Amino acid sequence: MDKNMNNFDVIIIGGGLGGLTAGAKLAKEGKKVCLIEQHSIPGGCATTFKRKDFIMEVGLHEMDGLDKNDPKTEIFNDLEVFQNIEFLKIPDFYRFTNERRDIVIPDNKEEAIRVLIEKFPKEEKGIQKFFQKISGIQKEINQLPTEKWKLLLLLPVFPILSPNLVMNTFKTLGKFLDDIIGDEDLKLVLQANLQYYHDDPYSMSLIYFSAAQGSYFNGGGHFIKGGSQKLSDYLAKIITDNQGEVVLGNTVEKILMKEGRAVGVEYQKTFGKSKEPVQVFAENIIANTALPNVVSLLPKENQKPLQQKIQHLEKACSLISVYIGFKKEIKQLGNKHYSTFVCDESVKTQKDLFKNHKGSFEKRNFVFVDYSQIDSGLAPKGKSFGVICSADYLSDWEKLSKEQYKKKKEEVAQIFFKRLEKLIPGIMNEIEYYEVGTPKTIQRYTLNPNGTPYGFAQIPKQSGMFRIPNKSPIKNLYFASAWTNPGGGFTGAILSGWFCAKDILMIK
Numbered sequence: 001m002d003k004n005m006n007n008f009d010v011i012i013i014g015g016g017l018g019g020l021t022a023g024a025k026l027a028k029e030g031k032k033v034c035l036i037e038q039h040s041i042p043g044g045c046a047t048t049f050k051r052k053d054f055i056m057e058v059g060l061h062e063m064d065g066l067d068k069n070d071p072k073t074e075i076f077n078d079l080e081v082f083q084n085i086e087f088l089k090i091p092d093f094y095r096f097t098n099e100r101r102d103i104v105i106p107d108n109k110e111e112a113i114r115v116l117i118e119k120f121p122k123e124e125k126g127i128q129k130f131f132q133k134i135s136g137i138q139k140e141i142n143q144l145p146t147e148k149w150k151l152l153l154l155l156p157v158f159p160i161l162s163p164n165l166v167m168n169t170f171k172t173l174g175k176f177l178d179d180i181i182g183d184e185d186l187k188l189v190l191q192a193n194l195q196y197y198h199d200d201p202y203s204m205s206l207i208y209f210s211a212a213q214g215s216y217f218n219g220g221g222h223f224i225k226g227g228s229q230k231l232s233d234y235l236a237k238i239i240t241d242n243q244g245e246v247v248l249g250n251t252v253e254k255i256l257m258k259e260g261r262a263v264g265v266e267y268q269k270t271f272g273k274s275k276e277p278v279q280v281f282a283e284n285i286i287a288n289t290a291l292p293n294v295v296s297l298l299p300k301e302n303q304k305p306l307q308q309k310i311q312h313l314e315k316a317c318s319l320i321s322v323y324i325g326f327k328k329e330i331k332q333l334g335n336k337h338y339s340t341f342v343c344d345e346s347v348k349t350q351k352d353l354f355k356n357h358k359g360s361f362e363k364r365n366f367v368f369v370d371y372s373q374i375d376s377g378l379a380p381k382g383k384s385f386g387v388i389c390s391a392d393y394l395s396d397w398e399k400l401s402k403e404q405y406k407k408k409k410e411e412v413a414q415i416f417f418k419r420l421e422k423l424i425p426g427i428m429n430e431i432e433y434y435e436v437g438t439p440k441t442i443q444r445y446t447l448n449p450n451g452t453p454y455g456f457a458q459i460p461k462q463s464g465m466f467r468i469p470n471k472s473p474i475k476n477l478y479f480a481s482a483w484t485n486p487g488g489g490f491t492g493a494i495l496s497g498w499f500c501a502k503d504i505l506m507i508k
């Protein structure tokens, strides 16, 4: 492609956090960016929607870290995020409750160790080992300078630099906990929020669990005042403030190739009658869209290298959310906790967790997030917003007619409400409005296959050195999303965008 034909320096397919972070950094560094998003708002999972009086947060329960060692801190400083977005510290990490235990886990490592030893005195050694290990892993990850985080991909060649990372490359969380702890309740308490990463402790990568959990124990959990849309909108604004374009409500249908290089994309309106395709060209293309989607955007003859790399990879689980607007602040009903993880009585050991996630909604473990515990900015004074969330699968929602789908959503909401009422008596009377978001909803709004927000499952054989790198096997095509390096969640997606931008800018 003749350089002069390019309309842009970089085209980004998708406006999730990976695409937005890459776009913001590149635009700030003087690149002309065009980001194309199929939805009418930027953000992907990091969005909000308005219903009645309420701003409903789609995805953010807690963002980890933001301490001085967290690589996001450098990114947010560079992009002046802290000057423009207000982060609210969440009081505790989480509360775990089952029929035997009710424990609040502080977000500070020393305090968490103290509380856990008090509750499980016989397990003192195991508790110390747990925190030593996850801190050791997390420290080694953070010691890699930000630009070298992607060296995670090469870990086994750094046994001296990163012994914890190397030794645990193939370890799962489940096996690790079995090795160091005897009490099954303690194992459940320590991974109460497993659904934030994966659905099965026996295939959850210990390194990935430690990176995220360690970051929560270092810097705590945070919410964005007014909702995660604020961050997404801010990143999009950096692009438009720097001569870039953010094209909303348009879907990329094709990646255009010339002589083996990605040179442009073809897009058209997501909805509406006038569906004239538009072609734009650039030096580099970044795909924030899910990796399996990238394959189908490529011309048939260029699909093979990527298809071969990803065809056997396992996709992560999805989530179901019941978004609720309350007539009251739920803290007025006596609830004192931001995140409460409810573990069903049928779950006796961590071996029961995977089955539980796949099982009936009557028993499936869930979290209730009560945003009235902070000044969230999601509801008018005196009212509040909350969400019930659980691991889920697209297969629970496929092959239903429109009516069956609607009916099932209502049934599931009522099941969760009854279970929530047991936790916080009187809460059902305070519901003003609710809406259910299923894996099908996530799929519809993000185009992520299986409706997964986490990309490929974070299991040892798909983590670290085995994760698909940000530079694709196709010339001039990059990946920035939960599907690629380093992984899912707000942090994973933001880092992937950052790495991509740096690769393109050829800076460290």
Ligand SMILES: Cc1cc2nc3c(=O)[nH]c(=O)nc-3n(C[C@H](O)[C@H](O)[C@H](O)COP(=O)(O)OP(=O)(O)OC[C@H]3O[C@@H](n4cnc5c(N)ncnc54)[C@H](O)[C@@H]3O)c2cc1C
Binding pocket: 013, 014, 015, 016, 017, 018, 019, 036, 037, 038, 039, 042, 043, 044, 045, 046, 058, 059, 060, 061, 062, 063, 064, 196, 250, 251, 252, 253, 288, 289, 290, 293, 319, 321, 389, 442, 445, 446, 447, 448, 453, 454, 480, 481, 482, 483, 488, 489, 490, 491, 493, 494
């Ligand atoms: C209910 C829920 C709760 C969560 N809670 C947390 C939490 O508390 N903490 C945390 O860290 N993480 C959480 N996550 C996970 C986190 O939000 C995601 O992992 C992360 O935001 C994914 O970012 P991404 O860059 O991969 O893009 P995505 O959010 O997947 O977005 C991809 C974007 O690309 C667009 N797109 C796709 N294909 C095309 C195309 N062909 N043309 C144009 N546009 C396209 C989509 O519309 C979408 O906007 C949660 C997610 C969900 C759904």
